[in-house]
Amino acid sequence: QRNFGFASIFGFALILMATWEAVLATVAFGLGNGGPSGLLYTYIGVWIGFTLVAISMAEMASMAPTAGEQYHWCSEFAPRNFQKQLSYIVGWLGILGWQTGVTIGAFVSGTILQGLLILRYPTYNPQRWHGTLMAMLITFITAGFNMFFANWLPFVEDVILFLHFATWLAMLVPLWVLAPKASNTEVWNSFVDSGWGNTGVACLIGLLTNVGAFIGSDAPAHMAEELSNFLPGIKFTVFFS
Numbered sequence: 001q002r003n004f005g006f007a008s009i010f011g012f013a014l015i016l017m018a019t020w021e022a023v024l025a026t027v028a029f030g031l032g033n034g035g036p037s038g039l040l041y042t043y044i045g046v047w048i049g050f051t052l053v054a055i056s057m058a059e060m061a062s063m064a065p066t067a068g069e070q071y072h073w074c075s076e077f078a079p080r081n082f083q084k085q086l087s088y089i090v091g092w093l094g095i096l097g098w099q100t101g102v103t104i105g106a107f108v109s110g111t112i113l114q115g116l117l118i119l120r121y122p123t124y125n126p127q128r129w130h131g132t133l134m135a136m137l138i139t140f141i142t143a144g145f146n147m148f149f150a151n152w153l154p155f156v157e158d159v160i161l162f163l164h165f166a167t168w169l170a171m172l173v174p175l176w177v178l179a180p181k182a183s184n185t186e187v188w189n190s191f192v193d194s195g196w197g198n199t200g201v202a203c204l205i206g207l208l209t210n211v212g213a214f215i216g217s218d219a220p221a222h223m224a225e226e227l228s229n230f231l232p233g234i235k236f237t238v239f240f241s
Helices: 006-017 019-032 035-063 070-077 080-120 128-148 150-178 184-188 199-205 207-212 230-240
Strands: none
Touching (some): 019 035, 019 150, 035 184, 035 199, 035 207, 128 150
């Protein structure tokens, strides 16, 4: 039963990537390792790199549309003598990566909720295990929704896609209007090395902030079996993401 269309699969990809949301959640890490200019330059580099990856994935998705994606493409396009071995390795790396991604998403969401509680209730005494329990609750809720209310997923993706762009504007406009203006030097030549002894190494450590905003661009291809109009939506969305 194919429930997803172009809009919902496009929303699925953008929401999973959580571009500006991911940067806001992890920007402190990049500011402490590379600084403002390090974040800017590494973002440009990451964007170029992920664009090339997305183009390659779009090409393979057009030739072999499959929800398995990377491990299946290895079994199809890798040198014949190494297809099985590479497919097995890539498959396990994918499983481990997605398990880690689910964990990180739940943990960040739980700690954000805890931060909101701290902001709203000054008398609240935060404990680390509170954040852990919130992350576990979020995991159970999302797993239950996917198991029992999967038919509602396209609708939810459409709604959150709208919220994704609306809240982006709600964050961007006040910052644009009210934030103090930085000088050219602050923008282009303001690096921070928090003890690594090398500015380049510090920027590479802080690369995690920008990489987090692009992870998940392969999501549409993994939803191939759920998409009613596969090729146009997948090829465009993977490329655009």
